[in-house]
Amino acid sequence: MSDYVPRLDDITFILDHVAGLEEVSKLNGYQHADPETVAAILEEAGRFFSEVMAPLNQIGDRQGSVLTEEGTVRTPDGFKEAYRKYVEAGWAAAHMPEKWGGGGLPYTVGVVIEEMFKTANLAFSLCPTLTHGAVEALRTHGSEELQGTYLEKLVRGQWSGTMNLTEPEAGSDLGALRTRAVPQGDGTYRLFGTKIFITWGDQDLTENVIHFVLARLPDAAPGTRGISMFLVPKFIPDDMGNPGQRNDFKIVSLEHKLGIHASPTCVVSLGDAGEGALGWVVGEANEGMRNMFTMMNAARIGVGMEGVAIGERAYQRALRYARDRIQGRAIGASDTESVPIIEHPDVRRMLLTMKANVEAMRSLLYVTAAEADHHFHGETEEQRRLAGSRLALLTPIVKAWCTDVGVEMASLGVQVHGGAGYIEETGAAQYLRDSRIAPIYEGTNGIQAIDLVLRKLPLEDGAVVTALITEMTEVVIQMNHHPELAGFGDELSRAIRGLAESSTWLGERLASGDIQSALAGATPYLRQFGTVVGGWLMGKAALAALSAPPAVKPEFLAEKVITARFYGEQILPLANGLVSAVKGGADILENAVF
Ligand SMILES: Cc1cc2nc3c(=O)[nH]c(=O)nc-3n(C[C@H](O)[C@H](O)[C@H](O)COP(=O)(O)OP(=O)(O)OC[C@H]3O[C@@H](n4cnc5c(N)ncnc54)[C@H](O)[C@@H]3O)c2cc1C
Secondary structure (H helix, E strand, O other): OOOOOOOHHHHHHHHHHOOOHHHHHOOOOOOOOOHHHHHHHHHHHHHHHHHHHOOHHHHHHHHOOEEOOOOOEEOOOOHHHHHHHHHHOOOOOOOOOHHHOOOOOOHHHHHHHHHHHHHHOHHHHHHHHHHHHHHHHHHHHOOHHHHHHHHHHHHHOOEEEEEEOOEOOEOOOHHHOOOEEEEOOOOOEEEEEEEEEEEOOOOOOOOEEEEEEEEEOOOOOOHHHHOEEEEEEOEEEOOOOOEEEEOOEEEEEEOOOOOOOOOOEEEEEEOOOOOOEEEEEOOOOOOHHHHHHHHHHHHHHHHHHHHHHHHHHHHHHHHHHHHHOEEEEOOOOOOOOEEEHHHOHHHHHHHHHHHHHHHHHHHHHHHHHHHHHHHHHOOOHHHHHHHHHHHHHHHHHHHHHHHHHHHHHHHHHHHHOOHHHHOHHHOHHHHHHHHOOOOOOOOOHHHHHHHHHHHHOOHHHHHHHHHHHHHHHHHHHHHOOOHHHHHHHHHHHHHHHHHHHHHHHHHHHHHHOOHHHHHHOHHHHHHHHHHHHHHHHHHHHHHHHHOOOOOOOHHHHHHHHHHHHHHHHHHHHHHHHHHHHHOOOOHHHHHOOO
16 A cells, blocks of 8 residues: 555545635636535545555655766656656646646646645656646747647646756846847747756656746846746757757756755756757746746745645654554553553654644645635636735745745654654655755745735735735634634634734834845744634634534544644644744844854
């Protein structure tokens, strides 16, 4: 049996009772995705990822992807065959647009399928994650001609997509990038430059790899205003649309790194042969950053999902180990009677911390995905606008909070194993190594926190944050009717007040122009925000469980209430401990001596 079994009970419960799948399925174009159909699809998906992808996780870690002498990437044993099955089964295209050969499922459902893939095999899953981002960019900004040539193949997973942004001198600040695009006078461009850290920049899974590259035109303005996005195929399609001549796009080397070994992280040279890599502009020239954000916003949610996924995988392994490992005596038991470590209160605390955090993060992920569906498919302009603002607010929180907590949960998973966790054979260490990249790429978590404070908090003069706080408070009111949730409700009420206090303080700093102080508090604010949002959603889940929805097993409902109470009574109170860090101002940081 696979060592990863998707927790479909929790997944479907959150979809149905926290994220509002039924409402999503009423949206235009999604009527076929009713909760019953979705549950059946997810069961099938769970089986696939557990049986086909999960067994390759450790193999991928040990073998890694390698660069061959021919300059192409060879993936670990079994990856090619598994990818073929993934595409044939339609999982690659499940939530992609029907118009281009996709399954047309809501994003809310696509997110669950992707979460399962990431939980089964994080490094492998990055290939389709980037392809999905490429599809979004091309669908939204590409010309009809480019769409006609590339979209269907990308949607079906026949070809893959990559994001080529980073350069040695341009990481968080993409405005510093130097890659040049020279117009050829016939609508095409030749690109010259070096890109680093390009995930799945090459592979042997698909017949072609389509790169989305940020570069500058000769007369471009400095900084981010002068960046354009180009589509650069590995093989230039011939007249029939099939992969033809090899482009001047060379994989120079693969990075040696801490984790996600199966994911080739490429150093790339464009124009190495002197000719220049042939490319086509996507969208308007000089609007590359704006267009790239279409890819990045989807990818940010995709990366946040990695925190959920790695936390779940680490939890499942730790739970199994804790049931099997005999060590120590239970309090009050005889001297000779050793017990499985799961009986010790401290081990139970670690396991419950992992479980509760994963469920809170999963709830945030699905709720955010549902906002995306309402934003793109909502019936009225007003519904689409409201969902779009909420989506914008929650995106940096999904990315940064889920990935920070994901790393902590992977670390806790190692701790549950004791010394065995530190030994590679156990597998727990791989999750910790794999998890560590997620807070870094797709905009570091520090950059996400800045986005939250400088761009999202001021949205509509603070009304977007205020509306969320009001909605959270309504959950507290409902919790007051349930004596078993009294403690949780009090904590949630306190935590919401703390969040309002931090938000007001930061808003005042921004209004007075004291940006340094606002930025100094950005990271603790994001952590506080995520923790409180997690409390709100676990509160919603507990309320739903207490209303005993039919067709959900009573044992699961009781378990959900206990897990939610643990989050509310023991994790959530930590949020208010962050208020003083949020309001600490810039003084201490500015005067720090290093
Ligand atoms: C395994 C891996 C895969 C990757 N995949 C891709 C990919 O597919 N495509 C791609 O284009 N890139 C990719 N990247 C690059 C990744 O997105 C960058 O590493 C990331 O954006 C950070 O840039 P940097 O490494 O230059 O760090 P820097 O920008 O140098 O940042 C260093 C530190 O300074 C902080 N910092 C920087 N600027 C500020 C600021 N203004 N305010 C506050 N703090 C700041 C950062 O938060 C960070 O803590 C990948 C990286 C890795 C390691």
